[in-house]
Amino acid sequence: MNAETLKKPWWQRASEGAMAACLAVMATAVFVNVVLRYGFGSGVAASEELSRLLFVWMVFIGAAAAYPLGEHMAFTSLLLPLRNKPRAMLAMTLLIRAAVLLACVLVGWGAWQQVVVGLGSHSVVLGYSSALLPLPAFLCSLAIGLMALVELLRRAPLDFGHHVDVE
Known part of the structure; x- marks a missing residue:
């Protein structure tokens, strides 16, 4: 961790970590599904549902984390x-x-x-x-x-x- 990361409050680090985890799982699920569909003719049915759920969570975690930082429009x-x-x-x-x-x-x-x-x-x-x-x-x-x-x-x-x- 660098010095700037250590200065952030715990809730900010936790929310950024949760959003990063959501994004990583979503990207992996979609990538694997695309490769399976176009490379092997079949995909993972759960990929779309999981990505939708994680996207909703990521958006609202980000909205709550942005408020105390004054980052909303x-x-x-x-x-x-x-x-x-x-x-x-x-x-x-x-x-x-x-x-x-x-x-x-x-x-x-x-x-x-x-x-x-x-x-x-x-x-x-x-x-x-x-x-x-x-x-x-x-x-x-x-x-x-x-x-x-x-x-x-x-x-x-x-x-x-x-x-x-x-x-």
Whole structure:
């Protein structure tokens, strides 16, 4: 490990490792399936299902890991005129955090309903519970919602992550 890797928090290293593992298994499964289909005329039926499941998990792990780093899309240039107005900036920050929290509640509620529905069925080839597909959306919305709630309660300022006037 290099010095930059050691500086990262444990959750960031864990999420990057989980995403890398998902990507490695997906790439291997798809590569093997392609070679078997075009080279030998038959493939592995589980490859497609496994790749789909791992892709969904990888996307939501990445979304949850990106939130505390401020890497989600933001239109911070709309708030730049408020930088010198602390009360207006605080009001907009609280509004943004509340909107993120509301979005997490809505996504989490819908994902949880899909988890419950999926408990009674299984995937066709691998036989895993269909609840495993919407579960990462629920966990992601829970994680981002908790982070947004903590930021809301602490009244943490928005991190623009740069010092330029226009994005």
